[in-house]
Amino acid sequence: MTDLSKNILAQIKEDNVRPYSKWRFIFKRSVIWTLFLLSVLSGSFASAVTMFQLRYADWDLYHHLNHSLTEFIFLVIPFFWLVFILGFTGFAYYYFRHTQQGYRYRTFWVIAGSIVLSFTGGGLLCATAFPERLESLFQKNVSFYRNMHEHKMNVWMSPGNGLLAGEIGEIISAQEMRLKDLKGRLWTVMIGDTIWRGQLKPVKNIKIKLIGRMQGEGRFRADEIRPWHGHGRRRGKHDCKFSGQENEKELLVGEIHKIISDKELRLKDLQGQIWTIDIAATLWRGRLKPVKNLKIRVFGNKESASRFVASEIRPQHGHGRRHRLPDSECGNKPDCLTD
Amino acid sequence: MGDSYENMPDELLVRLSLENPDRFYYLIKRYEPRLLRYIRRSTDAGREEAEDLLQEIFIKIYRNLNGFNQKLKFSSWAYRIARNEIINQFHKKKAYVSKIGLNINDNDSNLTDFVTDAFDLQDSYISRENAEKVKGALAELPAKYRDVLVLRYFEDKNYNEISDILRKPPGTVATLINRAKSGFKKIARRHQLESLI
Numbered sequence: 008m009t010d011l012s013k014n015i016l017a018q019i020k021e022d023n024v025r026p027y028s029k030w031r032f033i034f035k036r037s038v039i040w041t042l043f044l045l046s047v048l049s050g051s052f053a054s055a056v057t058m059f060q061l062r063y064a065d066w067d068l069y070h071h072l073n074h075s076l077t078e079f080i081f082l083v084i085p086f087f088w089l090v091f092i093l094g095f096t097g098f099a100y101y102y103f104r105h106t107q108q109g110y111r112y113r114t115f116w117v118i119a120g121s122i123v124l125s126f127t128g129g130g131l132l133c134a135t136a137f138p139e140r141l142e143s144l145f146q147k148n149v150s151f152y153r154n155m156h157e158h159k160m161n162v163w164m165s166p167g168n169g170l171l172a173g174e175i176g177e178i179i180s181a182q183e184m185r186l187k188d189l190k191g192r193l194w195t196v197m198i199g200d201t202i203w204r205g206q207l208k209p210v211k212n213i214k215i216k217l218i219g220r221m222q223g224e225g226r227f228r229a230d231e232i233r234p235w236h237g238h239g240r241r242r243g244k245h246d247c248k249f250s251g252q253e254n255e256k257e258l259l260v261g262e263i264h265k266i267i268s269d270k271e272l273r274l275k276d277l278q279g280q281i282w283t284i285d286i287a288a289t290l291w292r293g294r295l296k297p298v299k300n301l302k303i304r305v306f307g308n309k310e311s312a313s314r315f316v317a318s319e320i321r322p323q324h325g326h327g328r329r330h331r332l333p334d335s336e337c338g339n340k341p342d343c344l345t346d
Numbered sequence: 347m348g349d350s351y352e353n354m355p356d357e358l359l360v361r362l363s364l365e366n367p368d369r370f371y372y373l374i375k376r377y378e379p380r381l382l383r384y385i386r387r388s389t390d391a392g393r394e395e396a397e398d399l400l401q402e403i404f405i406k407i408y409r410n411l412n413g414f415n416q417k418l419k420f421s422s423w424a425y426r427i428a429r430n431e432i433i434n435q436f437h438k439k440k441a442y443v444s445k446i447g448l449n450i451n452d453n454d455s456n457l458t459d460f461v462t463d464a465f466d467l468q469d470s471y472i473s474r475e476n477a478e479k480v481k482g483a484l485a486e487l488p489a490k491y492r493d494v495l496v497l498r499y500f501e502d503k504n505y506n507e508i509s510d511i512l513r514k515p516p517g518t519v520a521t522l523i524n525r526a527k528s529g530f531k532k533i534a535r536r537h538q539l540e541s542l543i
Contacts, residue, residue: 011378011382011397011400012371012374012375012378013371014401015374015378015400015401015404015405016367016368016370016371016374018401018405019367019370019404019405019408020367022405024405024408024409025409026364026408026409026410026411026412027409027410027412027413028412029412029413031412031413032410032412032413107415107417108415108417110509110513110514110515111509111515111516112515113515113517113518114515
């Protein structure tokens, strides 16, 4: 017995066998953990888009469509991204199993844990503009993905059923606008009593979905207008920046001096200069409304020395929640609010 | 000096072996009989073939000493390497997965313990003739079941150690052992072995 042990040791020495460097093992473990984390991260990306799509899947429109419930569910479930989630969960499971202690955990818990991690990451990403961007990126660059979405487009190209989609062409008045539908046909849309969903405003070139009634050839009364995707944070194809990106816009800070109409107001900036602000296509952030004496931040472009086109208006502080001052201070003024 | 090495814990000997290859001798000496027996119990290799395989296993253990996870028992880690090497060697010959004659001694007390436990007996006696039949029935089991039974009953490993050797969750090990016992009982009944014990 001892002879065999001695022989083995002698063989090790004779063959000049050396233990592998500890760095080799550290590197291998690091690669496995990195691949595991990458799989979870990729799963998070896919689940962020899945959550985004499910959230804005127009579940309430089932009654407008001539589809069975099963068909409708098949239409709105983002199978493309679910397959991605499954794939990345598989990778995460595989790599976790190859970590040093990964084999000790039951398959069910490893898979459940990976899915929970992916969806938690996806939930966090959902709060950002990322899923909307990733979706657009796929639509732009992946033809297979684009084809899948054509079906969705066809569902919305059903004016007889009260559904229409397209791009705003021109805002004629507060009552009417022109729309170019997804097939390029022109419509006059009545928007007098329309509910604009999300943070959407009537702005030229944005892609929208309309729910309402067809009122004859080329005429549609919109009861409700929704952004084509997500919250409607984008403002037209020529301005694809999200509202959080302020670096390319000019900023004006001051107090609303006078409300001229629903398209214009006067603003007194911090230096006391009076500006005429074009608010026809402005996104009012938070719970903000055009109210006299309100301190605001105006994002947009300077048109002349005293004229400014506002693309977005935000409260100077907080959410823009203000309260009416006591009558003793305001008298009969309707828009008398605290700072 | 040699005595102190012989009583030293495995983990310390691993560290010393990395500094001086001569210290690895004490680990080889400690595990040589156990691993040789394991090879013989898991395969139908002859003594010489088993010794060659054992040498390969120790070379592999030595090469991977820096990768030894201190959270494991050294014995579990060594058995894991041994098992992988056995599979590598015998997969090539297709002997590992197919029916093989296991090198288990007829008077191995573990064989009696195994049969007693498998059939839920209080006590049992296995004659030389029936011992052959028990080994035959064991050899008929699929490799994954044979593996866990050899580790549990012949190498006296607990569920956690088997889990570390096979790199499977302890719950899965328990399931495998139960299925292996049921499988063995079915084969034993087919050979009318139960009535003979």
